[in-house]
Amino acid sequence: MTNASTTPTVFDVQRIRADFPLLTRSVHGKPLVYLDNANTSQKPESVIEAVNAHYREHNANVARAVHQLGEEATAAYEGARDKLARFINAPSRNELILTSGTTQSVNLVAYSYALPRLQPGDSILTTVMEHHANIVPWQLVAARSGATVKAAPIDERGELIVEKYIEMLTPDVKLACVTHVSNVLGTVNPVREIARECKKRGIALLVDGSQAVPHRPVDVQALGCDFYAITGHKMLGPTGTGALWARREHLEAMPPFFGGGEMIREVRFSGTTFAAPPHKFEAGTPNIAGFVGLAAAIDYYESVGFAAIHAWEQNLLAYVTERLREIPGLRIFGEAAEKEPVISFLLEGAQASDMATLLDLQGVAVRSGHHCAHPLMQFYGVPATLRASLAFYNTREEIDAFIVALLKVRKLLM
Template identity: 75%
Template structure:
């Protein structure tokens, strides 16, 4: 018999937490308990220092100057692309397009890949659990082309009905777009299986990896999709950064999405010759400091070990789920068998916004609202939920404080 793979050792919060300055602060006179990492991840000193070093030591534009500062900036900026290519498991650094985030990346694919190809009668397939960023761009290109949007269903546990998804991959479907990890439910979708089903039918696939990149080991080659998008600020990097990974043949065939400086080889009034990918899609001065910081974030996460991060967060998820189930009247939305450390919940008789506001007074930061997932809220028949999302820098003691505060809030509001 094959031995089960050993669970990697969990990260020690006493070692990790000092890397994050914000975790030492107080809110309303109480120690901060930050449980909103699905919204944005906190930044380690390595990232903060990398951004500071750029602005304080070699602030210059990239790919435009031969002086020392310009060369140093370009080396650091393009070095971040190398780091991120390794982090994602790409074949080549040239498969990575720098974007402002997953929303930008999906729009790039929508307008540069899908729009020129779609015709009336064609379809794009998404799932019920998608973020608005993986719904609205497809609706917009469908409106312009006469194509339609198809939706694969989920069950009450928040799991994608894979057989139904595959059944919906009919010849009219030209692209399937689905999340790796749900930002509301924490559901981890079987992306390799989904991408394989698409590939067997000649259908391109795009994966929203925003909630996966900070938490799971990634290898886009083994996943087998055509496009994979990540957001920097969710994976310990600066805001306004992200990456679109795409197969080289797609990037070669796709027209530019933005036009301007640095994405050209030669410009004449009679026409323009564009640069090779990925620079063909990176017009204008980029967020240089941000991408240098994102490279530092990828190095930091890799140094901790993504398998260890995954194991640490899974242990926190189990502990928090068991604790929350002891709170009377609390309902958890999404209890998939494979799940990341995200718990959306409501308490009978308590509005999510009121709950989050009162928890904040106890020093506990959670998210409340529709989480940019209106169709998913409609599926569960609720306008909004509260959401506690954990990261490897959280502790069991923080979860205990969260549940204690939640019990207090329930008595006040229910």
Template identity: 80%
Template sequence: MNARPEAAAPALDVERIRRDFPLLSRTVHGKPLIYFDNANTGQKPASVIEAVDRHYREHNANVARAVHLLGEEATGAYEGARDAIARFINAPSRDEVILTSGTTQSINLVAYSYALPRLKPGDAIVTTVMEHHANIVPWQLVAERTGATVKAAPIDADGELILEAYLRLLTPEVKLACVAHVSNVLGTVNPVREIGRECRRRGIPLLVDGSQAAPHRPIDVQALGCDFYAITGHKMLAPTGTGALWARREHLMAMPPLFGGGEMIREVRFDGTVFADPPHRFEAGTPNIAGFAGVSAAIDYLQGIGFDRLKAYEQDLLAYATDALERVPGVRIFGRAKEKEPVISFLIEGVHANDMATLLDLQGVAVRSGHHCAHPLMQFFGVPATLRASLAFYNTKAEVDGFIEAIAKVRTLLL
């Protein structure tokens, strides 16, 4: 007997989903909000907001130090977020997950605790032209202090990483390779598995900036073959000031702490301090406990939808929005990668990006304008700034239509 084919996953009920996000129902300047700035920060479902509120109403205490019930509950919420993130990225161990304020702190932790003690004159770090400043500037800072150099792999006119050129840069003097999983400007999905495989062949550790990937696709750090992976909570429906760094245990055990203080020690004496084992070695001070309660709720929400359904919907919406935008007179779209997430950067001939964004806001449309913390990428395309419309699974084709109508109105005013 032939096996019955598996039923396709049900389509998203986007109108029901939208009711989970309180902010999506508001108006701005008397217009219904169209929020297309999701690559900057995602909106929060009620379950995340309620998790933060519940922490402060019912469980507010510090972590680790107290033996009273509130302290145990706060610690349980905080450590529960570590467990949730470890499952979310398929980390081999929860003890390899360091809770941070976001990707920027995570990358700086690797820069100063891993790279700085190891670099010397003549060494190199490899990154790419399309990176966010958070995956460029920390490497420049530690390179300046050690005599190392930072090399940037090129991209092509479609905004795709030239993989062969990246791999050619992986010479023996390279002590760390870095790459964004997904570009925050172009939406380009980079070939991280291939890069990870080639880095392992050469014995070069690989750091992946996963900020823009985590909201849109499942993450499996073991399958990717990287050594470090950083995520930011606020881009994946969680509160601001939350994030994580995953690192292989052998690296963490060899890394000194970056910050000193409470909860990162075993014993403090004036003749020497004994530090805690990872991950707590890297988590000095009082953390954003309520925020991490929200992280757990955000992960539950995303996994409740299912990334297969989420991705199918977002890819359809991206295609619809790209097609609609291409029909706008004078438009130039940046980033035509074969595989990309729902991010569209563009300009309209004769219109400054900031002017367009300001007037779109008056029409109720929130988009980003500027360099998007990616100056080298702007320099590559020869522009000072772009507009960026970044979509999420709670956006709709009707909103895309409203966005295009708003562009037409603004374009008439400006040209």
């Protein structure tokens, strides 16, 4: 974590903020301080305009028409696949399935990869810190197959006990899962090490990358996993966008999850032959404009650069952590050695929902609740927390405003 007293000098955050129209809003008569980026990120003007321009100038369905508009829409949609593939260094664009987000991506793997392989006595390994999207689909297919779901433990700092995870990679495990970055704690998990251990045992590994891709460069080839899931709306893109990267050999062996148009080669009542991956898994009309916007979001990330983004966000994380520690009776959940800019906390004796409501009246947007991570809340013995999650367009001044608002809330509730 960057020292809180050292501020990057080359990062022009005010210029960047000018690209995000919503950041100029007021809420309840107060300037908006948006600290709910792990829930969804704000969108730069270039993304908004890309979506707008698509509907104004290029709107047509993809892969269904030879007229000019159809060709333009198809080129833009497939161009987004190309950009996403390069963005995560996928070996081939044909290994990237465009989905509505990580939830659909994980369900696709659950029903198309895991379910056909699972038998009674088999298991799927996940962790205590996972989002429900990386727990519930495995429970559903386990219930249908007679398999079980196991969860590797974490410690009080919010770090995965890696040796225990590796120890739990027993012969009954047919699929292993782990989040790259915890959506509640910000913990960065050692995916490469886990992938190496899985490979030694012939176990496929799925990684939930939803909270990683907005903050750091991701190279799926270097990570060594088998599946990597992405959510677009957390990385400056429109809602209803995302992707699943999967190794070619898995995609070729997996049956389709959805049936309908576009994913077929030929349909007869005697039987259907399916298109090659990735289109085999992309039935129906996709969110074309959304992926046009996601391509623009990738362009924006690349124009800023992840080195600059990481340095600025780590500085903000160190600063907000330092300021929160000054508040009496405040408990921080998760203080891993390597974190992305997500921090969960509670004030002693206060309800998370009450705090979030009062903060909102001061113009500060944070998330309250279980954050789709019930098992993690159970581990810490709390029903809910508040979560402040930062992005590279946030500032120290916003953190100061957040702390002032939080102290006012503390005074009201104590």
